[in-house]
Amino acid sequence: MLGFDSLRNLISGLGTAKDKSAANVHVLRVLSVDELSAMHRSDWLARKVIDIIPNDMTREWRDWQADDAAIEQIEAVEKSPLINLAAKVNQALQTARLYGGAVIYMGIDGDDPTQPLQVERIRRDSLRYLHVLSCHEVKPGDIEQDVSSEFYGEPGEYQVTGANGAVLTVHPSRMIRFSGAPILDRRTVSTTVWADSVLQVVYDAVTNATSAQQHVAAMLPEVKLDVITIPGLGEATKTEQGRNALISRFTFANQAKSLLNAVVIDGNGKGGDGQAGEKWEQKQISFAQMPELIRQFLEVAAGAADIPVTRLLGTSPGGLNSTGKSDLQNYYDNIAARQRVELSPALWRLDEVLIRSATGSRDPAIHYRWAPLWGLSETEKATNLKTVADAARAIAGTGGASPPLMPIEALSDALVNRLIEDGSLPGLEAAIETYGNLASQEDDPEDERGALPPAADPEPADEART
Numbered sequence: 312m313l314g315f316d317s318l319r320n321l322i323s324g325l326g327t328a329k330d331k332s333a334a335n336v337h338v339l340r341v342l343s344v345d346e347l348s349a350m351h352r353s354d355w356l357a358r359k360v361i362d363i364i365p366n367d368m369t370r371e372w373r374d375w376q377a378d379d380a381a382i383e384q385i386e387a388v389e390k391s392p393l394i395n396l397a398a399k400v401n402q403a404l405q406t407a408r409l410y411g412g413a414v415i416y417m418g419i420d421g422d423d424p425t426q427p428l429q430v431e432r433i434r435r436d437s438l439r440y441l442h443v444l445s446c447h448e449v450k451p452g453d454i455e456q457d458v459s460s461e462f463y464g465e466p467g468e469y470q471v472t473g474a475n476g477a478v479l480t481v482h483p484s485r486m487i488r489f490s491g492a493p494i495l496d497r498r499t500v501s502t503t504v505w506a507d508s509v510l511q512v513v514y515d516a517v518t519n520a521t522s523a524q525q526h527v528a529a530m531l532p533e534v535k536l537d538v539i540t541i542p543g544l545g546e547a548t549k550t551e552q553g554r555n556a557l558i559s560r561f562t563f564a565n566q567a568k569s570l571l572n573a574v575v576i577d578g579n580g581k582g583g584d585g586q587a588g589e590k591w592e593q594k595q596i597s598f599a600q601m602p603e604l605i606r607q608f609l610e611v612a613a614g615a616a617d618i619p620v621t622r623l624l625g626t627s628p629g630g631l632n633s634t635g636k637s638d639l640q641n642y643y644d645n646i647a648a649r650q651r652v653e654l655s656p657a658l659w660r661l662d663e664v665l666i667r668s669a670t671g672s673r674d675p676a677i678h679y680r681w682a683p684l685w686g687l688s689e690t691e692k693a694t695n696l697k698t699v700a701d702a703a704r705a706i707a708g709t710g711g712a713s714p715p716l717m718p719i720e721a722l723s724d725a726l727v728n729r730l731i732e733d734g735s736l737p738g739l740e741a742a743i744e745t746y747g748n749l750a751s752q753e754d755d756p757e758d759e760r761g762a763l764p765p766a767a768d769p770e771p772a773d774e775a776r777t
Contacts, residue, residue, distance in 0.1 A: 341507075341511070342508060342510060342511055342514065344410065344447060347409055347410060347508050347510060348409075350510055350517075351409055351510075354517065354521055356517050356520055356521055356609075356612060357510055357517050357521075359618075359623055360509065360510065360513060360517060360612075360616040360618070360623075361405055361408050361409050361509060361510070362405055363618055363622065363623065364404075364408070364617075364618065364646065364649075365401050365404035365405045365408065366401065367643070367646050367684065368401075368404060368646055368649060368650055368654060369397050369398075369400055369401040369404070370684070371681075371682035371683065371684055372397045372681075372682055373679040373680060373681050373682055374679060374680050374681075374682050375677065375678075375679045376676075376677070376678050376679060376680060377674065377676065377677040377678075381669075381670050381674065381677060384669040384670050385665065385666060385669045385670070385677075387669070388438065388665060388668060388669040389665065393439065393440040393441070394438065394440065394441055395441070396441065396661075396665070399415055399441045399443055400415070400654070400658070402443045403415050403443045403487070403489045404489055404654075406443060406445045406489070407446075407489035407490055407491045407506075408491050408492075408508070408509040409491070409508055409509070409510070410445050410446050410447060410491065410505075410508055411446055411490070411491040411492070411505040411506045411507050411508045412445070412446035412488070412489065412490055412491060412504070412505030412506055413443060413444065413445050413446060413488075413489045414443075414444050414446075414449060414469070414486040414487060414488055414489070415441050415442070415443055415444075415486070415487040415489075415661070416441070416442045416444060416471070416481065416485065416486055417438065417441060417485050417486075417487070417661060417664060418438070418439045418440040418441065418442065419433070419437050419438060419439065419485070419664065420436070420437050420438075420439050421437070422437075422485075424479065424480070424481045424482065424485055425468075425480050425481070425482055426482060427482050427484050428482065428484040428485050428660070428664075430660065430663045430664060430667070431673075433663075433664050433667035433668055434667070434668070434671065435667075435668060435669075435670070435671035436668060437664070437667070437668045438664050438665060438668035444471065446504070446505045448471065449469045449470065449471050449481075449486075450469065450470040450471075450472070451466035451468075451469055451470075451504045452466045452467045452468035452469065452470065453466065453467050454466060454467070454504065455467050462483050462484075465483055465488065465504070466483060466504055467483065468480055468481065468482060468483065469481045469483065469486055484660065487657060487658065487660065487661050488657065489657060490505065490506040491505070491506040491507055491508050491509050492506050492507040492508065492509050492511060492512060493506050493507075494506055494507055509616075512615070513612065513615040513616050516608075516611050516612040516614075516615040516616075517612050517615070517616075519608050519611070519612075520605075520608040520609050520611065520612040523604065523605050523608045524605055527598070527601050527605060530598075534598070539561070539589055539590065540589065540590040541557075541589050542589075544557075609623075609624060617645070618642065619638040619639060619641075619642050620638075621638060621639060622639065622642060639685070640685060643684040643685045646684055647681060647684060650681045651681070655681075662679075692734075692735060695733070695735065696730075696735045696736075699726070699729060699730070699735070703722060703726050706722055707719060707722055727739070727743055731743075
């Protein structure tokens, strides 16, 4: 028995051969490199779709968690001119979103690029530079088909051709890969190394939004149009003499309009339909619904790009009591998730090289956190500080019937770490190093910083004074 998983109505033709939608079919037209480049360079909306998300993913960058000396060493390497890691990652993400793929090549001093990278052998100052290459600037080798390999589904090698024609073969462990819109069709794994451009799926939405603006702009010269009815116009324009007379007639009429601020037309004579002679009227195009129509197209493009309208267009949200705050928070939550799920795994090998090149070793305690994307106002910071302080006070207890829920020393250390990390009290970390905290004072009662001032000598009695 043959079954159809769809809704059909033989009377209305829904779902049958009479249904016009029955002929709908999805066809894939892969955008060429030239068209993608032209869109990014000439269309403001396409450029924003490509650039905004990478900019937000790398805008605040990350906070290293280690001792001060190690942090300074790592950040110095990150910000060095030839490394400039945040900018290089931003460029690689934008390139991958535009063309479907990109790589960052790690230039390591003294290593053979054709051989696998031995991370544990990286010495201090070994990382010399980083280069961003698009998927069209590198030639991938054969796809690794061994599922037991860490490079399964990726090229076994890359080839980069220089300007002088020399070909450099690079092992994949020395390339940091970035992808655009993933292709989930596993049937293409042996032929497709890279992903799709992000513009591939949003092409129609972006094109419609752009063309809507262009069509409205093209209507502006026609916003006010003079219409003149001329009896016997068809007969008059059959000959060249008649056409020239017509042009001369309305050239003069246009000059008279400029001089007299009025349209001068012939009111005598009868036309073939018995009506009076020339008749003039003015028609105007209404743009009342155009702004809303354009905004609808832009909202569709924003939804296709997964970027809030307020972020994509830089405008305030519409609607009563609408601030757009929840939309932006959801968007930044999505960006933070992409940092953890996509960017961190892509950078792990580069980070291992970075840490060893900066510090000369690999302390397992060194790690990083992505910096918050959503900044709090001063009022919100004060409210959070009060909330944390009240919670700490409740945990500490009030004595007597309310004993502390945990040792005061542990609570003090945790509270200090929280206040340092969220920046509620600027300069707190340096102050703690100078004056100590509650735990250090109680551990070392003889410490002068934590000791109480000595009691003053008792004054002599009155009789002793006399």
